[in-house]
Amino acid sequence: MKKVIRLVNVQIWAMLANMLSVGDLKKKKVNVIYAGIVLFTVVLGGTLCYYAYFVGSILKAYNSIEVLPSLFMAFACIMVLFTTLYKVKGTLFGFKDFDLLMSMPVSNGKIVASRIMLLYVLNFVFVFITMGAVTVVYGILARPGLIFYLFNFLAVFLLPLIPIIIASVLGTILSFISIRLKYSNIIYIVLVFLLVLVWMFLPFSIDTNEALAEASKAMADRINTIYPLAGLYSKAVTQGNIMSMIIFAAVSILAFMLFTWGIGKIFVKLNTEVMTGSYKAAYKLGELNISSPLMALYKKEFKRYFASPVYVLNTGFGMALLLILTVCLPFIDMRDLMGDVQLAVSLKEFVPLIILFCMATTCTTMASVSMEGKNLWILKSIPVSAKTIFASKILVNLTLLSPSVLASVIIGIILKFSFIDELLVLLLVVSFALFVPAFGLVINLSFPNLTWTNETVVVKQSTASVISIFSCIGLVAVFYGLIKFTDNFYTGALLFICLIWILNIIIYKVLTEKGVNKFIKL
Structure with missing residues (x-):
């Protein structure tokens, strides 16, 4: 025993040690x-x-x-x-x-x-x-x-x-x-x-x-x-x-x-x-398909993503839920759900918050580097730049986030948003969609875990996953706080968009400079 x-x-x-692969913080683990x-x-x-x-x-x-x-x-x-x-x-x-x-x-x-x-x-x-x-x-x-x-x-x-x-x-x-x-x-x-x-x-x-x-x-x-x-x-x-x-x-x-x-x-x-394993396949010689380095890496990342149920279940549920809500929305009486008082104003605040929250939980890049594990050397040895590798990982995340743009348009049409309201929601969604994957990748490069023995540790329990998800959700809370602080949806939304674009510029600059150096040193 x-x-x-x-x-x-x-x-x-x-x-637990793999959850916190922080290097200099080992004594405080x-x-x-x-x-x-x-x-x-x-x-x-x-x-x-x-x-x-x-x-x-x-x-x-x-x-x-x-x-x-x-x-x-x-x-x-x-x-x-x-x-x-x-x-x-x-x-x-x-x-x-x-x-x-x-x-x-x-x-x-x-x-x-x-x-x-x-x-x-x-x-x-x-x-x-x-x-x-x-x-x-x-x-x-x-x-x-x-x-x-x-x-x-x-x-x-x-x-x-x-x-x-x-x-x-x-x-x-x-x-x-x-x-x-x-x-x-x-x-x-x-x-x-x-x-x-x-x-x-x-x-x-x-x-x-x-x-x-x-x-x-x-x-x-x-x-x-x-x-x-x-x-x-x-x-x-x-x-x-x-x-x-x-x-x-x-x-x-x-x-x-x-x-x-x-x-x-x-x-x-x-x-x-x-x-x-036990694999059976009838191999046939056929025409070889040639892709650009970026597209080849993109396809590889996409296949790796769907090969891991725990990865998909923990990063894809937000988008799946958003799509289901979008499909069900025409059959929901919003007045029964939210009441008659200031319904239009409430929906303008409520809809973007729900969309951004679902996007915040759909961050695949927070584990995309760690998921390479001990095979990372293979990725680093191929004749492509680190920026191309980063782009492929970000593109996979953007692909998964792309339904949020369609959902925001459909929801705006169903709820009869004005052109200005619809445009503002789209700007919010696009700005946040560019932020989530880049931020997740920067965090994963800062807190990589390449020695895992279980994918669940990387996807659900690692330092990078916790920081990425909760930070993105925290930004959604900041958006809500700006609306309440300014007491105006338009002012709060514009301030939040400006904040996100400032963060985007900083993050992409960090990713293309320090991020490349960190990736090379892994």
Whole structure:
């Protein structure tokens, strides 16, 4: 057991260290890590508490407050299922340090246990924050006895187990499919997008609070039918049923132990299959297509982007959401949504903010250099300039951001914006579209991570990704602040456009001078 714990500890700290590849700040890494974890916990916990209190207040008004814990338990399990699906390949199978681990004087069973425990630890953080939030809110609204807190505390440690098993099985199947099917990544990405969108838009399909309460009851009943452990959990924590708690714990632990044992038996074989692959193709000699260096690099970057589901899911969801909102807009009554008071003024402020926010989350360049990993030397050795390489990475990001221009035009037509309003929104979108990829690339060059063993670390958890995304979102907040400070949409928008263009000029100058030197030194 000591070896398993030691392996898990090494893997977690290696992952955290890779998140903060900052060079001169190595001595401060631990403090930065702790500060980041605390900030993440506070922000996520506060958001979940707010949402739990909103739903819980409605449920309490209709005498259905006991549904709240099971709803959030289901939410936590679903999120564990979704996030583990794309972590399986790279954590349990197909991870880059497989050969190194297998050469160590540790049994296969202990290596398997350490990899599964790593998945557990990564998911436990989210489950703990989620269930902690609902525990606080339920305690305030329902005033339960001590048994609720005791059982809920024990259940938190057991909740991730079954979803991890299900996700690991599905992830393993997807890994094998990806070996044999050409477009499996695209299919997987689309399915995950659809599932997340259904979960997001379900609350908005309900018109009244009473309907929300009834829908929550029905949803809880359906969850208990599909996932019996949810019913056992609900009886244990809300009714204090000791037998339900014992069965819930026994099933979760036994299933996890059996899964670990079963994976251990086929671990080496599965990794060998996943890492070596099985490709079948009928090669035919045909006409060779010739592209310019920039276009060839652009195509290569685009293929690399869609070859990584975690990359697409974390940087493409904003644009996908914007397009869906644009398509659905003609069927939405904006007066019901926002009220009659100063509707036109509200929409002029609201629409650009939504578009810019979606753009801020669509920054691919914040990881494009790091994603080259140990193969960066190949890119640096080809006879093209660093500026051409930068241009190819920026063009991929601009391609993904281009739907925002079309969306802004369509939304303006649907909402009957004046010519001036439409022109101003377009200027905002184009200016911000030029800023996002260049800024992300500068940040990635400043905080590269070329020693990663898991793409998730680079895309979601690296210093570059955190700085890029939150800085871009922060600029959207600055835009809103300028509107409120000047008390005039046009003045605030023009000031923001001027600010963005000043930043664009500075960033592109830095990119073509210092950025080139940093790239050469990598």
